Amino acid sequence: MNRSDPIDSYLSLDELWRPSDYVDMLIQPYQLYVERTDEARNTARFYAMTIEPNLFGEVCLTRRWGRIGAHGQMKVQHFVRERDAVAAFLDLLRQKRSRGYRVTPSAARH
Secondary structure, eight states, rough: OOOOOGGEEEEETSSOOOGGTTTOOOOOOOOEEEEEGGGGGGGGEEEEEEEOOOSSOOEEEEEEEEEEEEEEEEEEESSSSSSHHHEEEEEHHHHHHHHOOOOOGGGGGG
């Protein structure tokens, strides 16, 4: 094996796993799917959010939105702390609720 100690990661695959390496994992999953429909205006929109850790130890807030039945658009925001991601999640939730987005029976399937 050709290894160089100065550039080796302390999370080498040869070493034993230490639970202390993963203390900052998410405490609980955060996910939301809401819809807004208005037949008079011919609108049928969805908005989905999740908070998940990535492979680099960051917390990611992933948002998807668009017309119901379409793939829509996606945006990912990276945060160092879970608290900041949750604050952004709750702020976006307040904005969407004020614009008429609601959890629907079909939202349970997503």
